[in-house]
Amino acid sequence: MIDMMTAMLRESGLLEMWAWLSGWLALDARQLIFMVATPMFIAVTVWEYRRIRHDARLMDVGEAFRNFGLGAGYQLTELLFAGIIAFPVYALVYHYRLLDLELTWLTGLLVLIGVDICFYLMHRSSHRMRWFWAAHVVHHSSERMxxxxxMRQNATNIFNGNWVFYLPLALIGFNPVWIGVAYAMSLVYQFFIHTTLVGRLHPWVELIFNTPSHHRVHHGRNPAYIDQNYGGVLIVWDRLLGTFVPEDERNPPEYGITRQIHSNxxxxxxxxxxxDLFRDMRRPGAVMSRLKHLWMPPDWERTDKD
Structure with a gap:
């Protein structure tokens, strides 16, 4: 089995590419981007801190350090386990790709758009399927924006399996390394929409791109804002699929989750x-009813009829 996997990796050209990437401190392309971007993230956070430090509703220094600690845990598990969990699956799918695509400006643009569509689907599932929400909830549990x-990410993401949403791109013929780079670039962009310092931008920008205004809505636990604005870089998928809600100055976002956790x-x-998920699954009932907790929404509760 191992020999067959190695042969497929070599035939697809991914074995040599992986060896080249992992030669730099055992980092893949995504992690290289994150490592380069992290000092910039810290600098921008310090700049923001100097402007909102006097408002405890917007900034808590202890929490900010915890957020970066959560992000470091996420990056560490991705670094250690992505290569042995996700990468072999991508290599297998890419081996059976439908098209042989070369990297051009067109395929580069298409992979960026494809990753953004997959991100929308993954992100929406992360709110509407409890298994995926179990990993994503930490990102929403801060009561500050x-x-x-x-940086508030979950170290279990690589084990949770939300990376499967991007596999169709590899099956089409997009190189997994391109997918990883596009994904990393998307996350870098999304870092900059987590702020209250930027108001609404030009209407054309707000129409097409995900902006701080749109993303503040996404983090709001106000009834009108819950499970809206899932987009990564683009907001057009939300507009097309009915999950877009604009920020209303008369209804400012209240950040956090409906069942707020207070822990350091x-x-x-x-x-x-x-x-909580496995506790609910342990409750007596038919096996299929107990398994429903994995894919039903986070607020779903089992009844005797279920």
Whole structure:
């Protein structure tokens, strides 16, 4: 089995590419981008801190450090495990690709758009399917919105499996390395929309792109804002699929989650929803009814009829 996988990796050209990428401190292309971008993230966060530090509703220094700690945990598990969990699956799918695509300005643009569509689907599923929400919830559990909130990620993401949403791109024929780079660039862009310092931008920008205004709505726990504005770089998918809500100055976002967790423990922040999920699954009932907790929305509760 291992020999067959190695042969497929070599035949697809990914084995040599992986060896080249992993030669730099064992980092893949995504991690290289994140590592380069992290000092910029820190600098921008410090700049923002100097402007909002006197408002505890917007900035808490201790929480900001925890957010970067959560982000470091996410990057560490991605670095250690992506190559042995996700990459072999991408290599297998890419081996059976439908098209042989060369990297051009057109295919580069198409992979960026494709990744953004897949991100929308993944992000929407991360809110509407509890298994994926169990990993994503940590990103929403802060009651503040600032640049450090963007770093608030879950170390379990690589095990949670949300990377499967991008596999269709590899099956079409987009090189997994391109997909990883496009994904990393999307996350870098999204870092900059986690702020209250930027108001609404030009109407044409607000029409096409995800902006701080749109993303503040996404982080709001106000009834009108919950599960809206899933877009990554582009907001057009939300507009087309009925999940777009504009920010209303008369209804400012209240940040956090409906079942707010108050903890400074990184491990608990990463795992509390998994604990609640498996506790609900342990309740007596038919096996299929108990399994429903995995794919039903986070607020779904089992009844005797289920």
């Amino acid at each position: 600032n640049f450090s909130t963007a 423990n990184l491990l608990r922040l990463w795992t509390h929803e998994y604990v």
